[in-house]
Amino acid sequence: MLVAHGGMMSGPRAGRAANGRVSEAELRSAVVDCRVLGAVLIHARPEFREKLSTYKGTVFTAAHVELVMSQKDPEAKESALHIYDALNRPERTFPSWPGKTIPGAKEPLHRVIDPDKVDANRKKSIQECKKVWGDYTGSGLECDEYPFASTEEGSTKGDNRFSVRLIDGPDNRKGGEYINAVYTLNRVLNGDPFYVKITN
Template sequence: MHWPTRRALTAALVGAACTVLPATSAVAQPGTAANTAVTTTSVQVVDAAHPLPAVGSRWDAGAQHRSAQWRDSVPQPPATLHEHGDVTAQRLGVTYTSTAHGASALAAGADLATCRRLLPTSGEQILNHYAYCRVTPLGYSVVSGGKVIGTVSWRNTTAGDGTKGSRVIRLVTGMDRFRRVGVTTDGLLSIGWTTGGYRGPDGSNKACGVFGSGPNLLSEWQAGGTAIHTIASPVSDGYGQDKVARCAIRSSVTNSGGTGAFLDNGVRFDSAKYLGIKGAGIFDRVMPTMGEYGVRSTRNGAVARHIQLAQTNPAATYPPAPAGHTKSIPGSVASGRPLHRLVSTWDATATTEYNKNRSKVQSTCAHLPHKAGEECDEYPFASSWEGAGKGDGNFSVKYVDGTQNGNAGTDLNNWYLADRILHKDAFYVVIH
């Protein structure tokens, strides 16, 4: 599924697309002898609204000076994060749907070919927590004597993959669809990454480490070269029980005209023992949606139909809302109110809340008739902070086939593990 490009990144790219940094050498003014020197502008985003200037057109050095605020002489790290990735995603409306099988299958991430197939010209997608794609059209101009004498443009693709078993994110960048017009020469062209750390009410961590390298010349990229970088954070840098580290990541491209950032996103590392002993690295600036259940499924269909009713027609569920109140059950994408995972063994508070969920479900179901082989199903899940024990009445219980109820519980736990859902992580539930 093609997930929407984040509005914040789009705004940054649109601003960046119209700006360039002066060449690293002094910019000559019209009428001086040095004005005949050949220079390059820094790389810009190139699209229909912000094309490269035509060869032979006048180069507006004044505009380049005025726009220098968008470019730097060296790569600049992103700002320190102050919110979790799922909070950012909810604010920006970025989500995806995965099943336990799908998350496991895509744990190796996406490659350049996959990203180019999904995003032929431009865009950004977080396919799931383990796979990321970014495609950006980039280019720059060659200037001499106050005129544009050449342009270079290409498609820039970054494919990222998270990992299970290590606290590492891998990023591969490639360039293709080169177009060189007018007078152009080989020269500096390199990709770099910087990171920023996290500071919030739950803890803090320093910026993540960046390792790797790639081509440094235009000709090397044209020959099919790729840049391979890894972003990592050791357990010792993590905070809290899960040894979490959250980092903003930024990619920039440098040529002789300067450096410009064109990609900003976020990653998370953890070593949660309840999700495996070796830790993981994921792309976390997205809201996961659990898609394990289907109304026609012979495995968990009875539970799926119950959840679908609770999400779409809560007034038809049991228990009824108190007089003068309307039930509004969270968890669907349409509701805009995600569930949050509750790990019962996290601490005493979590254990108490989980037990309250289970107790409320049992006491409510005690009033309902049922057949042999049926079990009481509840939604929102007992393993969420929005469960029946919350006390707001926004929940539903129903007797369903016991085998399917057990299967649904197994499927949910498998999804938590496969998609790396931590204690208090937000998520949606979709029914197929």
Template sequence: MPSLLPRPLALRVLMVFAGLCLLLTPAPAAADDAAALAGGPSQSEFEELLLACENRKEAGTEEGWLRDRFSTCKSTIIEADIYEIGSAGTKVIGKLNYSFYVLAFASPDERRLDIFTSVFGINALFNDPLAYDKERLRITQTFTASTSGSTPVVQPTRTSRDDLIGEWKNSGRWQLTYTSPHNGSSGTGNRQLADLELSMDIGASHPQTNSYSEPGLFRTRARFDSAAPSGQPKHGTVLADTPGLYTLSLDDPAVEQTALHIYDAQNRPERTFPSHLGKTVPGKKPQGQEEGRPLHRMENKKKKDKNRRAAGRVCTDVWGDKGDGDLVNCDEYPFASTYEGASTGDRRSFSARLIGGDDNKEAGHILLLTYQEQRILDGDPFYVQITGTP
């Protein structure tokens, strides 16, 4: 039909995209992706995250499903209607549908972030294939980085891919690796922090139409640091939008008293001291659409000691002078090592309780390991999760 023939001055084509969750299937790697996993996640870690992402509703959101501090994924179906806009009005002249995923891996022991992205399941159709050759359609993915901090972030050589749909079908997956150099040392006074914010835009084009771009379809933030003490990986990377998670079980006899104290503070604050009408205590991991109130690590020793003294006064007021020995300790929640502690936080939103000394020490050891393994630094948010049966 004449109205569908290309007319550069009169014809404009728009592609309108909508994101949905999808069933993921691995796509073949691009030719220059032969060493895709070298130095980054293992093949099993890659496949595990891909599988875990499959049925997560959050994977369709802009930031994707934030599985933990070291991995996230995004999965979406792109549905594009191609319109002719001319003097006769607007009508659909074709469709372009495809799926894509993005997997992000922050290294716990390197200053490195790996991004894997794929386009697959491409289906293109023009109503008049004689007027428009679908094989000339192109799909574009572009990553834009914003960086800050005391050390630089090294970006990959290629941050954009613009290929014909046939090339995407043959090699649908490609990889980007971002790194940040360090000066060889590490520790609290030499953290060499670097922040990276990534945004991915997608687009589609055809030589007979105007191109289309959808900005910010995926976003993520990473932090590189060299803050770990000796005995731990000195250098590492975390996904900055993901709070840490400290977990204890009520069914673990080694920490059952600490776990019960935290459970009561989070769920039955009326059973805790000090007593206040309407008392609520932060830190519980949110469920569903609940709004979270995370704790935040605090490394200042003087303030931690001040938190312990404030909690200790409550224990003394309630139980007498019994919590200063090895057999019995005054346990505080939120922890002394947080900005929500008995002195540094809301003084009506904490709990102190006498518990067994060994129990308290083991829970404290697990908390320290959580800080170290999840690279939770001063000011970083984290939640506290209590499992098991109260």
């Protein structure tokens, strides 16, 4: 993995070949691990832009896009814990059913940009929260959902492979900011896959 440090590149493939050419293998593996808002954002390396420059608005589809959140992040620790439980301890999540699994770690999520679909996911998730915890109006808590409302795997997919949990409102909104940062900075378009990872 190559890491960007103030615009400079480091890592085993930071340099170019002596003849200045970029191999197809290098092109496919060219990624930069940039930490923005606590999320890992994957991009094509700058030295490959000349090879891609004939395509306007290029999307580097070979990159593995991953949202990384930390349980130690004071601004989004409840969001991170909820996702961690969903991915690793789904039996602790609602709705609850035997053998439940939730995608995102090994199975990718896929972005949805249709506002009606996103809104439908949110509404169903809120209904599920109210079913479990009752009316939480005025509590300062919000209904957090995973997979995210902005994904094909959201709560309306119909397979019940989702989780909802009441968490602190500002924490929930910060988690949303992280997700949107990944979408924007990686040009994650409608239907594009991405993964989620929670660290300690």
